[in-house]
Amino acid sequence: MGTPKLARIPSMRDRVEDTLSAHRNELVSLLCRYVDQGKGILQPHTLIDELDNIVSEDEARLGLRDGPFGEILKSAQEAIVLPPFVAIAIRPRPGVWEYVRVNVYELSVEQLSVSEYLRFKEELVDGPSNDPYVLELDFEPFNADVPRPNRSxxxxxxxxxxxxxxxxxxxxxxxxxxxxxxxxxxxxxxxx
Structure with a gap:
């Protein structure tokens, strides 16, 4: 009996890139619909509704909804749209957050850190800023003596x-x- 191999779990960025290569036209069409709504914050139901609209127009696009990108959108908590970018906050499981930003025009995907995502989100109100000093609060010292629940x-x-x-x-x-x-x-x- 052979030993099982451990495989690396693909990151959200990898999943989006894989979907982009497999369903390029469908994904571009979907992301363009998000961008056409103008800059703002899109709620999870809006993300899913637009995906369903794309699929209902053409049944060949069913692979987009049932594939990895459909799973990403089902676990998405919000999307920030600042043309030409769409940044998605994804919560794949409790306590785990990932952030991905897609440039709709260049079709490039990048993984964002929490700080980068929040800075991108702040650009909705403040516009682009070159200020390297962003207010960040670290509440970790307050959590030092408090135990954390570890069961879902x-x-x-x-x-x-x-x-x-x-x-x-x-x-x-x-x-x-x-x-x-x-x-x-x-x-x-x-x-x-």
């Missing part, structure tokens, strides 16, 4: 998770009850 079933239950964590700390350590008592004494209503 915990998604959406963050407040409950945090309450359990904080209450377990509070009741394990008797010194932690004193600030709670002080808080309750200071915030009384009608003597209660």
């Amino acid at each position: 079933s915990s998604i959406g239950n963050g407040v409950q998770f945090l309450n359990r964590h904080l209450s377990s700390i509070m009741f394990r350590n008797k010194d932690c009850l004193e600030p709670l008592n002080d808080f309750l004494r200071a915030h009384n209503i009608k003597g209660m």
